[in-house]
Amino acid sequence: MKILTPSQLHKADQYTIEHQKISSWELMERASLAAVEKIKAILKAPKPVTVLAGSGNNGGDGLAIAFHLDQLGYEVEVLVLKYTTEYSKDCKINFDRLQAKTEIKVEEFTEDSNIESLNFKPVIIDAVFGIGLNRALPEFVEKVIKKANHAQALRIAIDVPSGLFLSKLTPPQSIVFEADYTLTFQCPKLNFFLPDYGNALGKIQVIDIGLDKSFINKLDSDFEFVNKKYIDGFYKVRHRFSHKGDYGHLLVAGGQYGIMGSVSLTAKAALKSGVGKVTVLSPQCGVEILQHSVPEAMVIPSDDIEQVSPKHLNFKPSNICIGMGLGQSKLAVKSLTYFIRLSKQPILIDADGLNILSKNKNLFEDLPDQSILTPHQGELKRLIGEWGDQYDKLDKMKKFSRQYNIILVSKDAYTFTVYDDQVYINSTGNSGLATAGSGDALAGIISSFLCQNYSPLESSILGVYIHGKAADFYTTSNSELSLTASDVINCLGKTL
Numbered sequence: 001m002k003i004l005t006p007s008q009l010h011k012a013d014q015y016t017i018e019h020q021k022i023s024s025w026e027l028m029e030r031a032s033l034a035a036v037e038k039i040k041a042i043l044k045a046p047k048p049v050t051v052l053a054g055s056g057n058n059g060g061d062g063l064a065i066a067f068h069l070d071q072l073g074y075e076v077e078v079l080v081l082k083y084t085t086e087y088s089k090d091c092k093i094n095f096d097r098l099q100a101k102t103e104i105k106v107e108e109f110t111e112d113s114n115i116e117s118l119n120f121k122p123v124i125i126d127a128v129f130g131i132g133l134n135r136a137l138p139e140f141v142e143k144v145i146k147k148a149n150h151a152q153a154l155r156i157a158i159d160v161p162s163g164l165f166l167s168k169l170t171p172p173q174s175i176v177f178e179a180d181y182t183l184t185f186q187c188p189k190l191n192f193f194l195p196d197y198g199n200a201l202g203k204i205q206v207i208d209i210g211l212d213k214s215f216i217n218k219l220d221s222d223f224e225f226v227n228k229k230y231i232d233g234f235y236k237v238r239h240r241f242s243h244k245g246d247y248g249h250l251l252v253a254g255g256q257y258g259i260m261g262s263v264s265l266t267a268k269a270a271l272k273s274g275v276g277k278v279t280v281l282s283p284q285c286g287v288e289i290l291q292h293s294v295p296e297a298m299v300i301p302s303d304d305i306e307q308v309s310p311k312h313l314n315f316k317p318s319n320i321c322i323g324m325g326l327g328q329s330k331l332a333v334k335s336l337t338y339f340i341r342l343s344k345q346p347i348l349i350d351a352d353g354l355n356i357l358s359k360n361k362n363l364f365e366d367l368p369d370q371s372i373l374t375p376h377q378g379e380l381k382r383l384i385g386e387w388g389d390q391y392d393k394l395d396k397m398k399k400f401s402r403q404y405n406i407i408l409v410s411k412d413a414y415t416f417t418v419y420d421d422q423v424y425i426n427s428t429g430n431s432g433l434a435t436a437g438s439g440d441a442l443a444g445i446i447s448s449f450l451c452q453n454y455s456p457l458e459s460s461i462l463g464v465y466i467h468g469k470a471a472d473f474y475t476t477s478n479s480e481l482s483l484t485a486s487d488v489i490n491c492l493g494k495t496l
């Protein structure tokens with residue numbers, strides 16, 4: 001799903017209005033009715049609602065939502081935060097409709113209003129600002145939002161949590177509506193996925209309001225929101241008449257004394273993601289552990305008891321995955337160098353392998369094209385250097401990926417896969433993934449798809465997607481904090 005900018009969305013609005021021969025008010029009504037359906041599903045039963053409405057079209061949405069909730073028997077009150085002298089055309093239509101057709105109490109708030117008397121119902125709907133916010137919130141609006149954020153209420157933002165900027169980064173310490181749910185129209189917005197105010201979004205639900213698809217398809221965007229529809233576009237169905245040779249042979253190289261679980265998780269995750277065969281190059285101390293923990297994997301003992309060492313292989317791996325538990329000793333550096341130079345296919349480098357790369361940048365020249373690096377944020381900083389703000393970080397990631405022709409999987413609350421100036425933002429996963437071994441499992445999953453003839457970019461996008469999907473499956477019946485990397489692996493079979 002393309003991630004569009006506010007100006008692209010405005011253009012799509014206009015095009016749709018002209019080509020579907022509808023009025024802007026009808027488009028607003030369509031959007032608002034769709035939002036009401038989502039609100040009903042979230043609330044499950046009517047609850048008293050306070051609608052905070054602005055005087056622009058986001059406010060117009062809010063007034064339409066108030067009207068339709070009232071028609072459904074909800075107890076609704078409306079607070080209009082009149083931050084412009086005039087209502088937008090469509091907002092005014094909805095304002096007049098409320099006055100004419102309902103008994104709803106509509107209170108107009110301006111900068112001279114007394115905020116102390118303000119109370120909220122158990123559900124607060126934020127329709128104050130949407131994609132049109134272009135400067136700091138008026139002070140009186142800030143005060144109302146701050147009070148709403150402290151109220152004992154369920155908070156639902158319409159289109160964008162008010163106070164969040166979309167066309168630039170929101171200044172630190174800004175007041176932003178802290179939504180439990182954000183119901184956003186047509187596509188998510190890039191700033192939703194940046195850590196600065198990412199927690200203000202709550203659960204994001206995208207509402208397709210029928211903007212003209214042919215127009216949207218022609219729009220350029222560097223950002224793709226990866227959902228199931230996107231995955232279905234390249235996911236391969238297996239054929240009955242196939243054999244394990246069709247699904248590749250992965251070499252996993254890593255582990256050291258006391259950290260054998262890392263490669264065990266990687267090997268298991270690779271097997272649970274469909275690779276044909278896995279061989280682990282393991283320190284001698286880990287051979288028995290691996291034979292017990294992952295009987296489906298073959299094991300080659302390193303020449304060293306406690307660490308991996310360069311090793312002549314008696315088979316040609318389809319792809320190599322290296323780094324987890326590798327350590328950063330001289331021998332580890334030698335091993336990484338050896339396998340980077342041995343591999344003619346894209347190689348996946350994770351964990352200590354990345355830290356070694358950061359300290360031996362000469363190795364980048366030897367990386368096969370479209371190799372995959374899977375750093376968490378600390379490892380990313382060591383790879384690409386410190387960044388200023390989040391936009392600077394995005395630029396640095398794109399530049400790094402282009403400079404070395406590699407796929408960069410930046411693991412975070414929303415994992416960004418970066419290649420060829422495109423950024424693929426994953427839609428699955430949850431906070432439970434912030435747990436030991438989660439990255440080892442991801443490395444195995446992505447490597448597994450590499451061996452199954454997905455392109456390195458597809459392998460990365462698909463691997464990140466099902467890694468998060470497995471975590472989401474687990475947390476449908478378990479808490480996020482109880483999630484372990486083994487749970488992710490055990491749930492992989494539930495993902496596609």
Ligand SMILES: NC(=O)C1=CN([C@@H]2O[C@H](COP(=O)(O)OP(=O)(O)OC[C@H]3O[C@@H](n4cnc5c(N)ncnc54)[C@H](O)[C@@H]3O)[C@@H](O)[C@H]2O)[C@H](O)CC1
Pocket residue numbers: 009010012013027028031054055056057058059060061083084088128129130131132133134135136137138158159160185186209211
């Ligand atoms: N295709 C869609 O996504 C549709 C979206 N709809 C809704 O329309 C809003 C966007 O409406 P717009 O009037 O452009 O902007 P806002 O309502 O977000 O802002 C109101 C207005 O206020 C002015 N303004 C901006 N910043 C400030 C400020 N800090 N202080 C005072 N005034 C400010 C500016 O002029 C804005 O225009 C979108 O989010 C959806 O909710 C349609 O309903 C359906 C199609």
Ligand SMILES: [K+]
Pocket residue numbers: 058126127128129130157158159160161162
């Ligand atoms: K809003």
